[in-house]
Amino acid sequence: MLDVQKIRKDFPILNRTVNGKPLIYFDNAATSQTPQQVIDVIVDYYSNYNANIHRGVHSLSQEATDAYEQARIKIQKHFNAKHSYEIIYTAGTTHSINLVANGFSSLLKKGDEIIVSALEHHSNIVPWQMLCERTGATLRVIPMNENGELILSDYDALLNEHTKLVFVNHISNALGTINPIESIIEKAHAVGAAVLVDGAQSCPHLKPDVQALDVDFYVCSAHKICGPTGVGMLYGKEEWLIKLPPYQGGGEMIAEVSFAKTTYAGLPHKFEAGTPNICGGIAFGAALDYMNGIGFENIAAYENELLAYGTEQLQKIEGLKIYGTAKEKTSVISFNVGTIHPYDIGTILDKMGIAVRTGHHCAQPIMDFYKIPGTIRASFMFYNTKEEIDAFIVALKKAIMMLS
Amino acid sequence: MTIEEVQNEIIEEFAMFEDWEERYQYMIDLGKDLPLIEEKYKTDDNIIKGCQSKVWVHANMQDDKINFTADSDAIITKGIIAILIRAFSNQHPKDILEANTDFIDKIGLKEHLSPTRANGLVSMIKQLKLYAIAYQTQLN
């Protein structure tokens, strides 16, 4: 069991007020809040051992390097990667995806096919479109049904010997659908295609085991799992990371340089050009420690309760429609009320101290599917409470009254 | 009335309200009375960028004065644009160009003035002034 009142004390931001009201933060799918334990690690780094890594002989550099590499091992253990060098530090999910998409430029040719799902974050569709433009490969899309679930029979029909790569998110940010990635991966492998899973939305709620999944690439951002912004990771199977050419040139990623030829460093440094987000990497490790301290089973059980409670309370409101009713989903509720514009409701809720997301959630194709301009999205994390949901419902009713 | 006089009138109206609720309720009511744009002008060209909601604005000139009509799919946005249009409509292009928009702050809607705010009030003001520039050039 999880003691939410005790947990809430870890998050200083939850004490603040917004527009004179206690903050109710329901925009966790955009970014999560940071516990004191992680903030302390960041302060400690800059107060005590800030130095560049991997290059100094002096003590500070050594301490920073050790902490950074220790954090990599934490990440490796968390995701159960076989080797720590299969964990590449990046600036976040978007950067990780671009790194892989770029690497595939040299592995694809005209006639090859890439499959993406209809549930993607639209900024993540762009790297694949660019890759197709560069290589002449074709982009195919797995469609979704009215509940916001991928239609797997259509996926089967898209797979063939030309399929080289499948890209799918583990959990949809707009609707919260948990995609059946186990079977998506297995079927892709059966035709010899690699699979990249976007774990930006899954990592806050569950603990993926990349070896058990047999996934080729898995990516996420630290800021969605109680860590800082601007840092994330790419897990890649060793064989794939060897095959992919480096993404950016610079210091740290080379073994030897001459004007005639440069040899690249081994993994993971081949993909880590320049001075990285050292403090961010260390804090990423601390964030995983924090979440593992609470336990992902406890987190999932508690968040499922919040999801069930929130869904039940929202459904009592006349004219309210929930988008994304997949059987398997996380604590994300996307909805609209009658013909009221999501922006209007979001604005009034903000006046009452409640932070929700409104708009298309970077998932324009999903909004087009439902023929709506956007939704209001409330997303819960383990530090939210049923009392907050109650306050949210009261505020929502008031907003509806004002706007009708 | 001059733009400044209209603005002062709006400031006085909003000064009667005690809290944000009454202010927003009034703004929503103003939105319902917005001088609506004719359907034929609701084209993609007339959409103001930078808004989470859609906003269309159209302007025409009569007797050297500009009149604005508009619409939005969000009611609060409609209210904001109704306030702006009330201040700027039936005015000479030159006066519109010279007008300042401090009154938005004074009626307690300062938060909407942030250029990063998704409602695009700043883009709306810019668009109204662009119309004024265009008509001013015609007059010269």
Ligand SMILES: Cc1ncc(COP(=O)(O)O)c(C=O)c1O
């Ligand atoms: C499913 C999904 N993919 C990718 C991203 C982008 O993550 P980042 O902005 O941290 O690169 C997000 C963030 O909203 C997301 O929800």
